[in-house]
Amino acid sequence: MMLSPAEIDALMLSLKIAAVAVTGALPLAIAAACLLTFGRFPGRFLIDAIVHLPLILPPVVMGYLLLISFGTRAPIGAWLLHNFDIRLVFSWTGAALAAGIVSFPFQVRAIRIALENIDPGLHQAAETLGAGPVDRFINLTLPLALPGIIAGAITAFSASLGEFGAIITFVSNIPGETRTLPLAIYTAIQTPGGELAAARLAALSIGLALCGLIISEMMMRGIRQKLMGLARP
Amino acid sequence: MTLQIDIRHKIGALHLDACFNVDRPGITALFGPSGSGKTTLINAIAGLIRPDHGTITLNDNAVFDRKNNIHLPPRKRRVGYVFQDARLFPHLSVRKNLYFAHRRSPSPLPDSEIDAIITMLGIGGLLSRRPAKLSGGEKQRISLGRALLGNPDILLLDEPLSALDQARKNEILPYLEALRDQRRLPILYVSHAIDEVARLADNMVVMENGQVRASGSVFDILARTDLTALTGQFDTGAVIPATVTGHNKQGGISYLGCAGHQLIVPLLPPSPLDRDAAPDMIANLPPRQTRLHIRARDVMIATTIPDAISANNILPTTIFALTPVTPDGIDVALRLGHNHSNTEKPLTSPVIHARITAWSAQRLDLQLGQQVYAIIKSVTVDGKMRETDA
Numbered sequence: 001m002m003l004s005p006a007e008i009d010a011l012m013l014s015l016k017i018a019a020v021a022v023t024g025a026l027p028l029a030i031a032a033a034c035l036l037t038f039g040r041f042p043g044r045f046l047i048d049a050i051v052h053l054p055l056i057l058p059p060v061v062m063g064y065l066l067l068i069s070f071g072t073r074a075p076i077g078a079w080l081l082h083n084f085d086i087r088l089v090f091s092w093t094g095a096a097l098a099a100g101i102v103s104f105p106f107q108v109r110a111i112r113i114a115l116e117n118i119d120p121g122l123h124q125a126a127e128t129l130g131a132g133p134v135d136r137f138i139n140l141t142l143p144l145a146l147p148g149i150i151a152g153a154i155t156a157f158s159a160s161l162g163e164f165g166a167i168i169t170f171v172s173n174i175p176g177e178t179r180t181l182p183l184a185i186y187t188a189i190q191t192p193g194g195e196l197a198a199a200r201l202a203a204l205s206i207g208l209a210l211c212g213l214i215i216s217e218m219m220m221r222g223i224r225q226k227l228m229g230l231a232r233p
Numbered sequence: 234m235t236l237q238i239d240i241r242h243k244i245g246a247l248h249l250d251a252c253f254n255v256d257r258p259g260i261t262a263l264f265g266p267s268g269s270g271k272t273t274l275i276n277a278i279a280g281l282i283r284p285d286h287g288t289i290t291l292n293d294n295a296v297f298d299r300k301n302n303i304h305l306p307p308r309k310r311r312v313g314y315v316f317q318d319a320r321l322f323p324h325l326s327v328r329k330n331l332y333f334a335h336r337r338s339p340s341p342l343p344d345s346e347i348d349a350i351i352t353m354l355g356i357g358g359l360l361s362r363r364p365a366k367l368s369g370g371e372k373q374r375i376s377l378g379r380a381l382l383g384n385p386d387i388l389l390l391d392e393p394l395s396a397l398d399q400a401r402k403n404e405i406l407p408y409l410e411a412l413r414d415q416r417r418l419p420i421l422y423v424s425h426a427i428d429e430v431a432r433l434a435d436n437m438v439v440m441e442n443g444q445v446r447a448s449g450s451v452f453d454i455l456a457r458t459d460l461t462a463l464t465g466q467f468d469t470g471a472v473i474p475a476t477v478t479g480h481n482k483q484g485g486i487s488y489l490g491c492a493g494h495q496l497i498v499p500l501l502p503p504s505p506l507d508r509d510a511a512p513d514m515i516a517n518l519p520p521r522q523t524r525l526h527i528r529a530r531d532v533m534i535a536t537t538i539p540d541a542i543s544a545n546n547i548l549p550t551t552i553f554a555l556t557p558v559t560p561d562g563i564d565v566a567l568r569l570g571h572n573h574s575n576t577e578k579p580l581t582s583p584v585i586h587a588r589i590t591a592w593s594a595q596r597l598d599l600q601l602g603q604q605v606y607a608i609i610k611s612v613t614v615d616g617k618m619r620e621t622d623a
Contacts, residue, residue, distance in 0.1 A: 121316065121318065121320050122320055122322060124281055124316075124320075125314070125316060125320040126322075126333070127280075127281070127306065127307040127308055128279050128280075128310075128312060128313070128314040128380075129308075129333050129334035129337065129380070129383055130308045130333075130334050130338060131308060131333075131337060135337070143324045144323070
């Protein structure tokens, strides 16, 4: 099946937005997961709630909230435009921001589970062996949480690829700029005689999802082997 | 090297109140039943917990001092800690686990020392493996090596054998003996297994309900009848130092030297650490230190030297205590050698014990200071019991 230029545009745009969303959110997700796992402070549950908000709010509401904060006349949006000449509305970077926020809880949850599963005894051992806090974080916590970090990133990447409501509300549906695969399918369905185009795009999405599944399974297997020395003769 | 401890700490129902010093190389056993505060105590020494009161001094440096608000983090205390469950880092190879502390040590060991430790522990062949692929005994040996490679001032071992089955324990014990004999390092060894303590320790601290009940040389403590309620699972008797002096392969016997006296036991196998020694080379192995456990019920008493008897080991001894231990049983403490005055200070010559009936004691008319012969039916060497009259 040969892809038309518009289809390639939508595919590449989707991949770009999802990649930027996941990579951009990753450090924050690790920080939030550490804070929620190891932090003992009043108001922790509030941070927990805020992190999980995108998961429970309708995506359209997320898009609306983004619009009223990052719109060119909204407080943060105006400040960004004035000082850094950054305009998020109607641009693919805005779509990446929306996708990053909506998929943020998936990353945090997966990393958090991985962190909670690290035996605290290993930290004690590392302490008696001379490792300070930063040393332990880099050489113990991060590598042991790596399977969770990758699992979270894969889930978040898929969620970003499929994000519709927040993106269309916040950055609209502009061909070549913000029209990702789901938005392109929606547009095709709305167009009279667009059934074939919609079917082709849907098939493309399914193929993409299958590829993603296979790649992620292979990655997880490789990492588990490398980390734990399991499943190797 | 000295370790001075004087701390009080409350954790749950346990009130820990411990005060003692460790000031020489060798193994000091921290012995007591579960829940007596042994692990809490070494966690405090390592800096993993912060006691409520008191001081801990390592090499004249206060690592903990409540009044002056000193609490050094574990990494600044120069302690090597071997945990019950090994705690190897699963994402690192054995080699990287071993070198973890070495890389971070302010005074790293020279390579020759590292090689010596790896050889001593017999782990050279495991270096490229992952921890998940190791047996429990191998894991514990690597954990021991990892702690040693950090060049610590003191080694803390928290029941390193308790998670292992008997075969694995027997695999590790010789390495611990080698560690004790080859490296001049004070070792604090937490254990609730008295046979391990008797085999390994030089000194012991007996703990009960968070309190130190007794401390001193392992030979003295194990000879004390007032502590049998605590050391009780052990077959009452004596643990005495000895030297394997030689072997007679034709006769199938080995000779042990003990305070100027000679004992004969069935031919001892080579120590597991003499792996390279061929079986017929045993006779040429150099003398080595060991310790004997002589159970009180394996010792008989004769007032004259018996001549026609199958027993090989008949030692001249002097009675220095007669203690009733059961309604019809008497524990006779016997100091090796004749001609001891009853006022002689303890510790000059090893003491063994005999458990006899009150009837026998009366029949033989045993008196303090009397010179008698101890007939030893069996002794335990290297953790294995040997019948000596067979």
